Amino acid sequence: MKNKYSSVLFSSACLPPVEYFIYLVNSDKIWIENFETYHKQTYRSRYSIYGANGKLTLSIPVTKISGHNTCIKDIKISYLQNWQNIHWKSIESAYNSSPYFLFYRDELFPFFDKKFNFLIEYNHRILELLMELIGIKKEVNYTTDFQKRPLNIIDLRNKISPKNKISSFNFKPYHQVFENKSGFIPNLSIIDLLFNEGPNTENILIIDYLTNGKFEI
Structure with missing residues (x-):
């Protein structure tokens, strides 16, 4: 088996991609970053699913108390619009006929019903749940200050981004509900893989790693 990464630093993310x-x-x-400046149009507050018409990106509306210089830990979720209902209906429409949606839906629904004050709390809690559902038994550590160039750690805070191309990745195809219409769409939110593959999700993540080796960072 190829060597695993040692310490890795991630940005906070909402329903992160595969x-x-x-x-x-x-x-x-x-490690999850708690003290960076919030970046809009990133996985920190958006995720993509496979809808009937192809890739569908959903965003959580937020309030930045200090404008563009707001720290991620201070970003509040806005409820001026009923985004939770919109998101959940989109997820139901996309995955209601997937093999494992009914198996996991009751675990995920509270995140589209209960109101969370801060985005980072929402992201942390849903990450913990997703890891539990997948069967990833690892401790998640959170930073206590911001370091622009941290030492002895692989920094992925801005590497994993919807703005970056992923052509170098060789994602293992798996069954998707609408693949007959639009083909296989890689690197959607992890819930796409979870709803379609269920208990096999972790195995696919490991196979993707073994197939690609240590990805370029």
């Missing part, structure tokens, strides 16, 4: 979990499941020590 790529995020490939690194996470194959890392010995996991």
Whole structure:
């Protein structure tokens, strides 16, 4: 088996993509950044699923108390619009006929019903749940200050981003509900893999790692 990563630093992420979990499941020590400046249009507050018309990106609306310089830990979730209902209906429509949606739906629904004050709390809690559902038994550590260039750690805070191309990745195809219409779409939110593959999710993440080796960082 190829060597795992040692310590890896991730950004906080909402329903992270498969790529995020490939690194996470194959890392010995996991760190999540709590003190960086919030970046919009990233996985910190958005995720993508496979809808009837192809890739569908959903975003959590937020309030930045200090404008563009707001720390991620201070970002509040906005409820001026009923985004939770919109997101959940989109997820139901996309995955209601997937093999494992009914198996996991009751675990995930509270995140689209209960109101969380801060985005980082929402992201932390849903990450812990996703790891539990997948069967990833690892401790998650959270930073206590911000370091622009941390030492002795693999920094993925801005590497895993919807703005970055992932053509170098060779994602293992798996069954997707609408693949007959639009083909296989890689690197969607981890819930796409979970709803379609269920207990086999962790195995696929490991196979993706073994197939690609240590990804370029």
